[in-house]
Amino acid sequence: MKSLKRIFIYTFLSLAAIVSIFPFLWMLVSITNKSVDVTQGRLLPGTHLIENMKTLFATVDIVPALANSAIIAVITTVLTLLLASLAGYGFEIHRSRGKDIVFNILLLSMMIPFAAIMVPLYRMFGSISDTAPLIGIDSLGAVILPTATTAFFIFFFRQNTKMFPKDLVEAGRIDGLSELGVFFRIYMPTMKTTYAAAAIITFMNSWNNYLWPLVILQSPEKRTIPLLISNLGSSYSPDYGVIMSAIVIATLPTALVFFLMQKHFVAGMMGSVKG
Amino acid sequence: MSQQSTKKGEMDLPVRLRYKETKREKTGVFFxxxxxxxxxxxxxxxxTIFNFYPMVQAFLLSFQSGMGGNLEYVGLENWKRLFGDPTFIAALTNTSIYLLIQVPLMIVLALFFSxxxxxxxxKFRGFFRIAIFLPCVTSLVAYSVIFKYLFGIDGIINQFLLNFGFIPETINFLADPFWAKVVIILAITWRWTGYNMIFYLxxxxxxxxxxxxxxRIDGANAFQQFFQITVPxxxxxxxxxxxxxxxxxLQIFDEIVNITNGGPGNATISISQYIYNLSFEYTPDFGYASTVSYVIVILVVILSIIQFRVAGERK
Incomplete structure (x- = not known):
């Protein structure tokens, strides 16, 4: 009976692992094969990798798309971390009744579906396009601005700040630091793990964001990676080897970020869960 | 520092660190x-600018109609139009099906795994954890394109099922209204189960x-332990x-657009995709699009309240 249960558990978990991993294996095998072999269901590595990469870089504008995505993701991450941690710190350390009310109102914005505000946002950025082209329609700025402040990360930082030793703030003040000085010189270095976790999630979200860039970006040279892949995927005569290569290249940054910082990620998630 | 304005934490400080407040510092207290x-x-x-203000705007827009920028107030016209709009009803039905099947399925699976x-x-705990979490590192668009190819008519799933004799002939998954929905549900479950599992772990x-x-000493079996201890x-x-x-x-968009593009017909179209189509694919009707989008808002609010209630009752 006991060993039967063990066998069941291991079979179940192995099946789950296979289902989870299989699309990745298929993707990695496919980038080494010709498009014809991919459609014929070849599951063995081939020798077409370099050929696929050459075709990809020659026929698809993947480098500008990577650059756009990287610029957007880095700026979004820096802005989100700075603004959300300032606010999370402010709400928790300088706690007051008024701020608690504001905090709860901000949390409500987490329930706002993006699809509901997409049209007004589009019109808003459209109306300033002429006066401020840098943040108008078809600009990277317009992609960044609405995504750089989210109530979720304010909540996230506030939850994690609950574990921050408050005595350090007092100690900093006595040492003559200004309120901002306390934040930058004491809080930030102490909360490295929280920042790392938030950075991973923001970077991944931004890198993978699809709907808003699809709405606001128009010219092909402004395209981000998800827009490019979506375009490749909907072509009528797809070259599977090449498309898979693009997908692998697009997935590498987030996969790397995740695996390098996995410990911080789990620690940060637990911090926000404990609360 | 005067006794009244001394905060609790400061009381614990050693005496030498307390000092008398000067006039300048008194204004400092206010600061x-x-x-x-x-x-x-x-x-x-x-x-406020990027979330709340657009929400108000969308609400106002939901009572307006017209093409592109030429909008005028039409009262409740848009709201009446909803009930007679077959595409909207298809989008609402599909989204509800995804929600009712996919969310419970995923949460039960994630709990079970955790x-x-x-x-x-x-044994191999670390390996299983990473394997099941792995799908989370993919972008929604990338994995959607992969699923589209996997379930294509000449895709590897069809070849597998055919070779092992599970099916007599290939199934055109993405061109069949039923199977297309199944693929969407499988895809979302594949992508998000590991993510939720991490929270439970x-x-x-x-x-x-x-x-x-x-x-265990009281004789509770694994199922009883799961439902009586773990879940509560x-x-x-x-x-x-x-x-x-x-x-x-409720907001599902990326997967639908990139796996089936709403098809066949409108068999997999979601509310978000319909809003997008109304605003940017068809002749833009921002007013009606906003009305449709408020349906998502209302659903989010109602479902969140229900979930809070249900969780509260079991206490």
Missing amino acids: KKKVGWLFIIISVIAI VLLNDPKL AALQNVDKSIYEAA MLKPIILFTSITSTIGT
Whole structure:
């Protein structure tokens, strides 16, 4: 009976692992094969990798798309971390009744579906396009601005700040630091793990964001990676080897970020869960 | 520092660190009280501009109609139009199907995995954890394109099923109204189960092991332990994940567009995709699009309240 249960558990978990991993294996095998072999269901590595990469870089504008995505993701991450941690710190350390009310109102914005505000946002950025082209329609700025402040990360930082030793703030003040000085010189270095976790999630979200860039970006040279892949995927005569290569290249940054910082990620998630 | 204005924490400080307040520092107390607002002001303004203000705008737009920028107030016309609009009804039905099947399926699976993987005696625990979490590193668009190819008519799933004799002939999954929905549900479940599992695993770390010990001595079997201990202990986090998953699935867009593009016909179209089509694919009707989008808002609010209620009752 006991060993039967063990066998069941291991079979179940192995099946789950296979289902989870299989699309990745298929993707990695496919980038080494010709498009014809991919459609014929070849599951063995081939020798077409370099050929696929050459075709990809020659026929698809993947480098500008990577650059756009990287610029957007880095700026979004820096802005989100700075603004959300300032606010999370402010709400928790300088706690007051008024701020608690504001905090709860901000949390409500987490329930706002993006699809509901997409049209007004589009019109808003459209109306300033002429006066401020840098943040108008078809600009990277317009992609960044609405995504750089989210109530979720304010909540996230506030939850994690609950574990921050408050005595350090007092100690900093006595040492003559200004309120901002306390934040930058004491809080930030102490909360490295929280920042790392938030950075991973923001970077991944931004890198993978699809709907808003699809709405606001128009010219092909402004395209981000998800827009490019979506375009490749909907072509009528797809070259599977090449498309898979693009997908692998697009997935590498987030996969790397995740695996390098996995410990911080789990620690940060637990911090926000404990609360 | 005068006794009244001494905060609790400062009382614990050694005497030499307390000092008499000068006049300048008294104005400083006022400043200290207000300085907290400076930390939050930018976020408050940004969220107001980019979240709350557009919500109000969308509400006003939902009573207007017209092409592109030529909008005029039409009262409740848009809201009446909803009930007679077959595409909207298809989008609402599909989104509800995704929600009702996918969210419970995923949460049960994620709970199940987390309980199994929380057992320290399990071999290859780290491998299983990483394997099941792996789908989360892919972008929604990338994995959608992969699923589209996997389930294509000459895709590897069809070849596999055919070679092993599970099916007599290939199934055109994405051109069949039923199978297309199944593929969408499978895809979302594949992508998000590991993500939710991490939350449960994190929460299980905080559950006292001795409770299980006691239950075992009392003769509770694994199922009883799961439903009587694990589920009640994880209730807050289950509530949190089911609300975020509900909000996420209600807004589903990337997968639909990139796997089936709403087809065949409108068999897989979601509310978000319909809003997008109304605004940017067809002749733009921002007013009606906003009306449709408010349906998502209303659903989010109702479902969140229900989930809070249900979680509250079981206490």
